Amino acid sequence: MVKRNVDLRSDTVTKPTEAMRAAMAIAEVDDDVLGNDPLALKLETEMAKLMGKEAALFVPSGTMGNLISVLVHCDIRGSEVILGDNSHIHVYENGGIATIGGVHSRTIKNNDDGTMDIDLIEAAIRNPKGELFFPTTRLICLENTHANSGGKCLPVEYIDKVGELATKHDLKLHIDGARIFNASIALGVSVDRLVQAADSVSVCLSKGLGAPVGSVIVGSKSFIAKAKRVRKTLGGGMRQIGILCAAALVAIKDNVPKLATDHHNAKLLASELNQINGLKVDPESVETNIIFLEIEQDSKISVESLCKNLEEHGILLMQESSSRIRIVVHHQISASDVNYTINCIKQLVCGYPLQNGY
Numbered sequence: 530m531v532k533r534n535v536d537l538r539s540d541t542v543t544k545p546t547e548a549m550r551a552a553m554a555i556a557e558v559d560d561d562v563l564g565n566d567p568l569a570l571k572l573e574t575e576m577a578k579l580m581g582k583e584a585a586l587f588v589p590s591g592t593m594g595n596l597i598s599v600l601v602h603c604d605i606r607g608s609e610v611i612l613g614d615n616s617h618i619h620v621y622e623n624g625g626i627a628t629i630g631g632v633h634s635r636t637i638k639n640n641d642d643g644t645m646d647i648d649l650i651e652a653a654i655r656n657p658k659g660e661l662f663f664p665t666t667r668l669i670c671l672e673n674t675h676a677n678s679g680g681k682c683l684p685v686e687y688i689d690k691v692g693e694l695a696t697k698h699d700l701k702l703h704i705d706g707a708r709i710f711n712a713s714i715a716l717g718v719s720v721d722r723l724v725q726a727a728d729s730v731s732v733c734l735s736k737g738l739g740a741p742v743g744s745v746i747v748g749s750k751s752f753i754a755k756a757k758r759v760r761k762t763l764g765g766g767m768r769q770i771g772i773l774c775a776a777a778l779v780a781i782k783d784n785v786p787k788l789a790t791d792h793h794n795a796k797l798l799a800s801e802l803n804q805i806n807g808l809k810v811d812p813e814s815v816e817t818n819i820i821f822l823e824i825e826q827d828s829k830i831s832v833e834s835l836c837k838n839l840e841e842h843g844i845l846l847m848q849e850s851s852s853r854i855r856i857v858v859h860h861q862i863s864a865s866d867v868n869y870t871i872n873c874i875k876q877l878v879c880g881y882p883l884q885n886g887y
């Protein structure tokens with residue numbers, strides 16, 4: 530019997546708010562491929578200014594934003610990109626940079642905090658003297674926050690150091706900033722300062738910001754001009770996108786201020802769950818809106834049965850492995866939803882049937 534709907538699978542699951550729907554309904558639109566959609570231009574201008582870059586481009590997804598960025602930076606055959614072995618680009622984007630872009634990946638181990646050791650990055654840069662044997666390194670990719678590390682924030686000092694290394698070796702730096710606003714709020718660093726060293730950033734509108742669709746890539750005017758062409762090649766040029774950009778403009782205005790609450794709710798959830806025997810989560814490791822919950826071997830309940838039982842009570846989680854569950858908090862998860870989730874998990878893990886009224 531489903532009691533309520535608490536969707537903690539991802540921050541991609543949010544539904545458009547009434548304010549977004551109202552803005553979409555009255556959105557002024559035109560053909561964006563022909564460069565005339567007024568709200569697309571307004572969103573791109575606003576995002577470029579927010580991120581401290583010359584220009585911006587709306588794209589249908591974060592995956593396409595990363596793919597376009599890598600393809601623009603690595604537009605010469607035989608290019609190589611240095612990226613994390615646990616990065617979204619490497620793990621969850623179907624190897625698109627290789628299958629579509631012909632770009633070779635050189636992975637470096639991601640540390641638990643989402644960074645890659647800078648000395649290992651520098652050691653991985655191909656020496657041009659070896660050109661007879663080696664691909665040519667042209668790009669370094671970072672991810673902030675780092676999703677598979679549990680939403681960890683890469684400090685601005687680290688990003689600046691990687692930027693200096695890229696400049697030293699005449700490379701470009703791309704940031705997968707799907708959750709860059711989460712990092713900005715958690716670190717207390719303005720988003721434009723956080724990405725200052727980057728040549729390009731892909732920013733998801735459809736994650737913590739809560740827009741229904743889309744991402745924006747930002748960079749130099751020259752980069753964005755090339756990106757626009759690659760977007761069209763990939764079929765990402767769309768027509769009356771003002772309907773989508775209207776929602777995104779509302780999302781930026783209304784939801785960036787809510788990210789701190791998402792982080793607070795995630796930390797509260799993590800600290801309460803950590804007190805339940807059979808569960809393990811480090812509340813100190815929760816920096817933003819993502820929690821990785823481990824079910825201990827001697828627990829009375831398995832990951833599968835916990836997720837299934839919770840689903841029957843309207844609580845949706847993402848099973849990551851036989852012992853790990855991912856929980857992602859977003860602006861449509863209330864404090865009451867957090868308490869409901871804690872009570873349901875507590876009852877189930879401690880082996881009690883759920884009481885009515887939870």
Ligand SMILES: Cc1ncc(COP(=O)(O)O)c(C=O)c1O
Nearest residue numbers: 590591592593617672676705707
């Ligand atoms: C870190 C990160 N980058 C990129 C993406 C891709 O975004 P999209 O799902 O819009 O393709 C995601 C998740 O969706 C993500 O978590």
Ligand SMILES: C[C@@H](O)[C@H](N)C(=O)O
Nearest residue numbers: 538539540541621676
């Ligand atoms: C699964 C992954 O692609 C997505 N970005 C998420 O975090 O939900």
